[in-house]
Amino acid sequence: MPELPEVETIANGLNKRVAGDVIESVWIGSRTQPLKSPAQEIARVLEGARVERVRRVGKHIVADLSEAKRNHKPRAQWVIHLGMTGQMLVAQPESEIQKHTHLIAKLASGKELRFVDPRMFGKLQVVPAASFKAPGAEPINADREHFAQLFKGRKTPIKSALLNQALLSGIGNIYADESLFRAGIRPRRRAASLTKKELEKLYDAIQEVLAEAIAAGGSSVSDYVDADGEEGFFQLQHRVYQREGEPCFTCKTPIKRIVIAGRSSHYCGKCQK
């Protein structure tokens, strides 16, 4: 499932491959589930647009589009959310079109951008130029004071708070569990119950985990691949996520799995308080 490190890897890969290219034509499949903007509007905005650059905002991929024929004047933003199983691939036209392909953008260079999403939790939309904002704070290098402030008075479990994109945009199930383990905090703890010291540790843990995961090209669980179809390898460094019953790397106690707000949560009962 693509979270911040995976989306960062994909967005950087896409930027490298398609920045400066021009979208000549767009095909959109019949499924409307992955479309947050009407299909006709997406096609109209993308066709004839130049991709200025592609970057990550929260868990979203944002492509800044300009007028290819009018001095690169800003046109719109193409916002892509990969959901659980979404992929945005750069492909050659002759490569086979895989099942669950919902959009194909033909580029002037001859390459194609293909959006593939079996489970259709992903979303495509177009918004006015320079308008897209993540709902919450950027976890990387977030202001420490602001970070602590986010959890004040919240009765919800810290795990749920970390997954709440309106607070922090970009953290998902993997990195929430991994960060809480490194900070020594149990996922069910009420967010408001965290001490100042614990909030500091959590902040540091998030920075560390995200930086390491980005360096590793993300975690390939489920069907995550980057823009080139390559897998990341941070899953090899997971200390608790999907390690139920396996020994904690620190104390050998079997890792526990519980369900919080419908999401599986993994932790060490001895190392996390």
Add this chain to the structure above:
DNA sequence: ACTATTTCCTGGATGC
């Protein structure tokens, strides 16, 4: 204003 629960969806895993 918050918080908790349900819903969307398909493929892979599991069980008989």
Add this chain to the structure above:
DNA sequence: TGCATCCAGGAAATAG
């Protein structure tokens, strides 16, 4: 081997 059932989960919608 085949078929039914269950489960994963991001975020929006719904309910409390």
